[in-house]
Amino acid sequence: MKKVTVLGAGSWGTALAMVLAENGHDTLIWSHRHEQAKEINEQHTNEKYVPNIQLPENLRATSDLKEAAEHGDIIIFAVPTKAIREVAENIMNYLNRKVLIVHVSKGIEPDSLKRISEILEESISPHVIEDIVVLSGPSHAEEVVLHHPTTITAACTNLRSAEKIQDLFMNQYFRVYTNTDVIGVELGGALKNVIALAAGISDGLNYGDNAKAALITRGLAEIARLGVRMGGNPFTFAGLTGMGDLIVTCTSVHSRNWKAGNMLGKGMKLAEVLESMGMVVEGVRTTKAAYQLAKKYDVPMPITTALFEVLFNEKEPKDAVDELMNRLKKREIDYLQ
Ligand SMILES: NC(=O)C1=CN([C@@H]2O[C@H](COP(=O)(O)OP(=O)(O)OC[C@H]3O[C@@H](n4cnc5c(N)ncnc54)[C@H](OP(=O)(O)O)[C@@H]3O)[C@@H](O)[C@H]2O)C=CC1
Numbered sequence: 001m002k003k004v005t006v007l008g009a010g011s012w013g014t015a016l017a018m019v020l021a022e023n024g025h026d027t028l029i030w031s032h033r034h035e036q037a038k039e040i041n042e043q044h045t046n047e048k049y050v051p052n053i054q055l056p057e058n059l060r061a062t063s064d065l066k067e068a069a070e071h072g073d074i075i076i077f078a079v080p081t082k083a084i085r086e087v088a089e090n091i092m093n094y095l096n097r098k099v100l101i102v103h104v105s106k107g108i109e110p111d112s113l114k115r116i117s118e119i120l121e122e123s124i125s126p127h128v129i130e131d132i133v134v135l136s137g138p139s140h141a142e143e144v145v146l147h148h149p150t151t152i153t154a155a156c157t158n159l160r161s162a163e164k165i166q167d168l169f170m171n172q173y174f175r176v177y178t179n180t181d182v183i184g185v186e187l188g189g190a191l192k193n194v195i196a197l198a199a200g201i202s203d204g205l206n207y208g209d210n211a212k213a214a215l216i217t218r219g220l221a222e223i224a225r226l227g228v229r230m231g232g233n234p235f236t237f238a239g240l241t242g243m244g245d246l247i248v249t250c251t252s253v254h255s256r257n258w259k260a261g262n263m264l265g266k267g268m269k270l271a272e273v274l275e276s277m278g279m280v281v282e283g284v285r286t287t288k289a290a291y292q293l294a295k296k297y298d299v300p301m302p303i304t305t306a307l308f309e310v311l312f313n314e315k316e317p318k319d320a321v322d323e324l325m326n327r328l329k330k331r332e333i334d335y336l337q
């Protein structure tokens with residue numbers, strides 16, 4: 001039995017904490033809202049984020065970050081990308097021993113263009129970091145809490161640490177693979193959200209299955225093109241954390257990014273969409289970061305660029321699609337050249 005802390009009591013943090021508690025680990029989930037921690041401890045529910053689900057009674061919650069820091073030998077960050085830096089800097093005040101850090105967040109910080117593991121390395125002293133492991137793959141919380149079969153990848157440059165996280169989570173409905181390509185895994189997880197927003201827009205415009213298949217396939221081409229340029233292993237983008245996560249996020253009604261895109265395609269404004277979601281839509285900020293990365297590395301990313309124009313420059317989605325279709329002629333297979 002391991003002592004594990006999960007930081008963030010949203011849908012994914014709660015679902016993962018459930019898996020860990022069900023695996024028999026001494027699991028403490030931290031919420032920055034006292035009322036939510038109380039609900040988890042007393043009602044064994046988290047109605048806002050995992051409605052109609054009874055949480056295991058051995059899953060405990062706290063709103064005290066010091067208690068959360070002191071509890072876990074393994075500390076899992078499950079807050080949105082925009083909160084990672086703040087939570088990491090705050091918990092750093094209470095860490096005085098080495099802990100194995102895991103993160104499950106799928107984003108890239110705009111402007112700094114840092115991946116999550118880079119933000120964690122910047123915010124937390126190396127003296128208290130055993131290693132940083134990324135857990136990513138096609139995995140909607142809504143299905144994990146129902147014990148539907150799910151596969152995911154634990155990635156760390158140190159394979160032993162990835163294997164520790166594999167052992168921590170594995171059970172009969174939650175299967176974990178390992179990978180040492182942290183760059184590829186983090187980029188695949190973050191950039192699929194950009195393409196999922198575009199797929200949602202396409203569905204909102206009723207463009208049908210051909211268009212969505214095109215977005216998924218050409219989306220993967222531009223993710224891999226940038227990812228390889230940034231040092232990712234090309235094969236990672238064909239795996240669970242690349243193609244796998246892209247498929248689930250572009251096709252599932254559970255996806256927050258797809259849903260937000262769908263509303264945009266139906267004509268809603270971005271601010272209204274985000275207001276109505278009530279959960280994080282990582283792809284919006286990551287679109288800005290991906291657009292900046294494409295420029296920095298001089299890598300063509302036409303879908304990302306079109307989405308950037310829709311989200312931030314008020315381009316009509318239909319006009320963006322017309323422009324994508326009317327670009328100069330291209331060869332299909334180009335991204336490994
Ligand atoms: N949901 C899913 O199925 C999956 C999500 N992920 C990734 O996991 C990450 C978290 O997503 P998800 O759980 O869906 O997000 P949610 O929107 O469901 O929950 C986010 C949680 O983080 C809390 N939070 C927000 N800002 C802060 C802050 N500054 N300090 C402390 N807590 C904060 C929120 O609190 P509050 O209620 O106050 O807003 C909420 O409890 C994202 O990067 C996402 O891409 C990855 C795989 C699957």
Ligand SMILES: O=C(CO)COP(=O)(O)O
Binds near residue numbers: 281
């Ligand atoms: O990453 C996810 C599934 O693997 C969740 O995607 P959404 O944030 O779009 O719901």
